[in-house]
Amino acid sequence: MNETLQGLLCDQLDALRAQHLYKPLLTVDGPSGARVRVDGRDMINLSSNNYLGLANDARLKAAAVRAVEEYGAGAGAVRPIIGNLRLHDELEAALAAFKETPAVLAFQSGFTANAGVIPTLTDAQDVILSDELNHASIIDGSRLSRAPVVRYKHKDMDSLEDALRGAKDARMRLIVTDGVFSMDGDVAPLDRICDLAGRYDAAVMVDDAHGSGVMGRNGRGTAYHFGVKDRVDIQLGTLSKAVGVVGGYIAGSNALKDFLTQRARPFLFSTGAPPAVAGACIEAIRVMQSDQTLTPRLWENARYWQDGLKRLGFDTGATETPITPVMVGDEAKTQELQRGLREEGVLALAVVFPTVARGKARVRTMPTAAHDRQDFDEALAAFGRVGKRLGIL
Ligand SMILES: Cc1ncc(COP(=O)(O)O)c(C=O)c1O
Structure with missing residues (x-):
């Protein structure tokens, strides 16, 4: 590869890693649903935009x-x-x-x-x-x-x-x-x-x-x-x-x-x-x-999920819809929260600059119509444990 180009790429990648803005790609084995298979493990998926669960219908x-x-x-x-x-x-x-x-x-x-x-x-x-x-x-x-x-x-x-x-x-x-x-x-x-x-x-x-x-x-x-x-x-x-x-x-x-x-x-x-x-x-x-039940089920699930997070003491920002940010602020801590949740079997991905402003990093969660109470209860327990360990709660 052209050396100038190679140098530019490496410098910028190093800078992203140093600022905790580098995001590795995850690979999903199988369809998108309430649970997905990543690295040979079934995980609760709180990061899709598959609102109504239709992606694998x-x-x-x-x-x-x-x-x-x-x-x-x-x-x-x-x-x-x-x-x-x-x-x-x-x-x-x-x-x-x-x-x-x-x-x-x-x-x-x-x-x-x-x-x-x-x-x-x-x-x-x-x-x-x-x-x-x-x-x-x-x-x-x-x-x-x-x-x-x-x-x-x-x-x-x-x-x-x-x-x-x-x-x-x-x-x-x-x-x-x-x-x-x-x-x-x-x-x-x-x-x-x-x-x-x-x-x-x-x-x-x-x-x-x-x-x-x-x-x-x-x-x-x-x-x-x-x-x-x-x-x-x-x-x-x-x-x-x-x-x-x-x-x-x-x-x-x-x-x-x-x-x-x-x-x-x-x-x-x-x-x-x-x-x-x-x-x-x-x-x-x-x-x-x-099917007139899909959108109401999405909203009912969103309420259950957001109430659970708030009860634990998380800040869900300004949301008025199922999109549920868990506000953290600091980029490094947000990435740590994502990693900790993943170890617990919960996929909830960090969103950092440039997707949001610097200092406004968050884990963006998305309850869907395809989730059930067990998915949410398990995920809430994991959020509680990791949030406490990282001093977010
Ligand atoms: C507000 C908004 N507009 C447009 C898009 C782009 O949509 P698509 O994924 O279909 O390209 C997105 C996707 O994230 C979005 O959030």
């Missing part, structure tokens, strides 16, 4: 197999050339019905949806107004745009209003926010954001990666929770969290979809979902709409 697996048998293993080309399968159209129709929007366009992931949509809709004459704790894919999508980006303080409506006032001469103002913030589990005040958007003539985009399947009527999302679905111009969802597979999508008007099919670069220049993915996602949407 028999109905989704059967649908994936059927799709492979009918359509093959791959789409064969980017969708605008000859890779637009009937299954892609069916998936978008199912999602549009779920979201109750005129149209949906599917992307390869939530990340590429953000990276595709934001720069396609905005240009140098526009201003992007972005919550300071928005997801990395919003930040990167905004960087790809020629529009200036104004970060407003987290969920702070005075700060957003200041930013809107400062952008009054722009051609268009686009407010972008996570619906549910991925590392803290708190919820954007979409009703107040839409009020401000109305007053300052701004468009609203909500990244509902963690809201779909979780928030609102039958898990339709954060906009439905606040009753502002018709005031949100662009909803982004993922197919990789509650839906349990992989992919992203944009829900909105027909014109929005039409324009994105002509100009969004990840749609134009990267192959669409393989048949197995599209087939499994269609089945997941069907299951989410027909």
